[in-house]
Amino acid sequence: MLVQFGDCRIELCQGDITEQEVDAIANAANDLLAGGGGVDGAIHRVAGPTLMNETRTLYPDGCPTGSAVATTGGRLKAKYVFHAVGPIWDGGQQGEAKLLESAYRTCLELCREHNCDSVAFPAISTGVYGYPMDLAAEIALNVARNFVVEYNSPKLIRFVLFSDGASGAFARVLESMTE
Numbered sequence: 001m002l003v004q005f006g007d008c009r010i011e012l013c014q015g016d017i018t019e020q021e022v023d024a025i026a027n028a029a030n031d032l033l034a035g036g037g038g039v040d041g042a043i044h045r046v047a048g049p050t051l052m053n054e055t056r057t058l059y060p061d062g063c064p065t066g067s068a069v070a071t072t073g074g075r076l077k078a079k080y081v082f083h084a085v086g087p088i089w090d091g092g093q094q095g096e097a098k099l100l101e102s103a104y105r106t107c108l109e110l111c112r113e114h115n116c117d118s119v120a121f122p123a124i125s126t127g128v129y130g131y132p133m134d135l136a137a138e139i140a141l142n143v144a145r146n147f148v149v150e151y152n153s154p155k156l157i158r159f160v161l162f163s164d165g166a167s168g169a170f171a172r173v174l175e176s177m178t179e
């Protein structure tokens with residue numbers, strides 16, 4: 001499914017983010033940038049040791065929750081990886097929505113900084129961090145839509161979803177944006 005906003009499109013697909021041929025992919029990292037399981041583990045495995053070397057050297061203090069930092073893509077097809085730190089879900093009253101929003105938004109700002117026309121995102125925080133998928137989908141897609149409407153870039157934002165549940169949740173929200 002895809003929806004066009006001005007010159008930009010927001011696209012949904014089901015699959016593995018490590019295989020995406022885009023300028024940048026976002027990672028769902030932790031605040032120590034210590035690597036881990038889930039999509040983080042998969043990205044580091046495919047990209048190789050360059051990623052961890054760069055995060056250790058460039059960001060020895062890690063990255064605060066709600067923000068993101070850039071490295072190159074190592075052996076990935078993508079030129080850059082934006083390591084985004086989403087919040088751990090704690091019932092929804094601890095500022096989780098704002099933090100998730102700013103994690104996505106920082107990645108989109110990094111696209112502008114690094115001249116990336118295309119970026120792929122996983123559903124940040126919806127795995128180990130427990131963010132409810134439907135709420136996360138609404139935040140992710142709202143940030144994406146608001147950003148492209150404001151800046152007319154990047155030209156492509158693709159959400160790469162790992163399960164039927166994630167695809168369904170994102171599709172429902174994106175459909176509602178076209179009504």
Ligand code: AR6
Pocket residue numbers: 015016017018028029030034035036037038039040041042086122123124125126127128129130131160161162163166
């Ligand atoms: N491609 C796309 N999506 C994926 C892939 C993949 N290859 N693998 C998993 N997902 P998670 P979080 C989906 O747990 O919740 C790590 O240990 C997955 O189904 O990877 O932000 C970090 O180091 C889910 O919908 O990230 C942190 O400590 C989504 O990606 C912590 O987990 C995010 O799941 C971050 O937790």
